Amino acid sequence: MNKTFKQLGADSAYLLSGFPIALPAFVITVTGFAAGIGTVVVWLGVPILAATLLAMRGLAAAGRVQLAGVLGTPVERPHYRRAAEGASPLRRFLTPLADGQSWLNLLWGLVNFPLAVAGFAVALSWWAATVASLAYPLYGWVIRRAAGDGDGLEYATRWLGWGDSYLAVSALAFAGGLVMALLLPLVLRGFALTQANLSRGLLASLTDADAPNGPVRSALADAEVTRVQERLSAA
Numbered sequence: 001m002n003k004t005f006k007q008l009g010a011d012s013a014y015l016l017s018g019f020p021i022a023l024p025a026f027v028i029t030v031t032g033f034a035a036g037i038g039t040v041v042v043w044l045g046v047p048i049l050a051a052t053l054l055a056m057r058g059l060a061a062a063g064r065v066q067l068a069g070v071l072g073t074p075v076e077r078p079h080y081r082r083a084a085e086g087a088s089p090l091r092r093f094l095t096p097l098a099d100g101q102s103w104l105n106l107l108w109g110l111v112n113f114p115l116a117v118a119g120f121a122v123a124l125s126w127w128a129a130t131v132a133s134l135a136y137p138l139y140g141w142v143i144r145r146a147a148g149d150g151d152g153l154e155y156a157t158r159w160l161g162w163g164d165s166y167l168a169v170s171a172l173a174f175a176g177g178l179v180m181a182l183l184l185p186l187v188l189r190g191f192a193l194t195q196a197n198l199s200r201g202l203l204a205s206l207t208d209a210d211a212p213n214g215p216v217r218s219a220l221a222d223a224e225v226t227r228v229q230e231r232l233s234a235a
Contacts, residue, residue, distance in 0.1 A: 008185045010069035011192035015123035018066065018195065022109075022116030025059040028052060029109035046094070053096035053106060060105040063112070064203045070196040075204045101205065108202035115198065119191040130184055133177025137170035144169075 032052025039045035057080070067075045081099035083092040096102040144166065153172055154164035162168035 004185055008188065011185075011188040012123055012127065014066050014070045014192050014196065015119040015188060018063070018112075018116040019120035021059060021062050021066075022113045025056065025063070025109035026113035028055050028059070029106050033106065046097070050094050050096055053099070053102040054093075056105040056109055057096075057102065060108060060203050063108070063199055067196050067200055067203075070192045071200065075200055078204055104202045104205055108199060111202075112195065112199060115191075115195045119195050122191055123188055126180065126184055126187060130177055130180040133173050133180060136173035136177070140170055140173065141166060 029052070032048060032055070036045040036049035036052060039048065060078075064075050064077075078101045080101055081095055083095045087095075153169045157168040157172050158164055160172070162172070
């Protein structure tokens with residue numbers, strides 16, 4: 001039981017805190033990528049794309065930190081391509097354009113957003129409905145007094161043959177709260193695992209463990225970065 005409560009807390013924290021991270025990540029991804037692609041023909045989009053990829057590293061790191069509590073295992077830090085020693089500041093700035101993990105971070109910012117919205121909405125509403133139902137006997141009388149003719153639950157209790165007394169209405173609300181409380185760990189666990197596994201697949205695909213001998217460089221990618229650097233320097 002203690003393990004269940006602990007995991008429920010971890011899943012709830014992950015789903016509720018995931019949305020504040022997913023929202024700016026989505027905005028940066030869509031805005032930066034659209035602006036970069038739209039102006040890449042005049043070379044202005046190249047530094048915009050590089051800045052977008054660099055900005056996403058911080059949000060991706062925040063999203064990666066959350067995964068350990070849900071998955072139960074630490075997630076290795078990703079492997080980012082580094083510029084060669086002695087490279088110019090401009091070349092170091094443009095290096096993320098040739099880095100696979102940086103583009104995976106950008107993809108994560110796009111596809112993680114709808115899952116984060118759904119998980120946040122379900123976690124918040126399910127917790128609120130559960131607590132409200134279980135606590136109904138403590139505050140339901142206020143609603144009945146304010147409404148005058150009840151809050152609608154009496155229709156269900158009459159259909160069940162329980163009558164329309166406050167005791168019957170409170171018993172029905174409390175029973176519903178118990179059912180929701182029993183389903184709460186299962187529902188949140190499913191949403192948390194779905195979102196966390198997707199995030200791990202994108203945010204930790206290229207880790208340091210995958211490159212024990214240092215970064216593997218692509219000659220074509222390096223040549224492209226050099227060409228872009230020369231064009232920007234000339235401009």
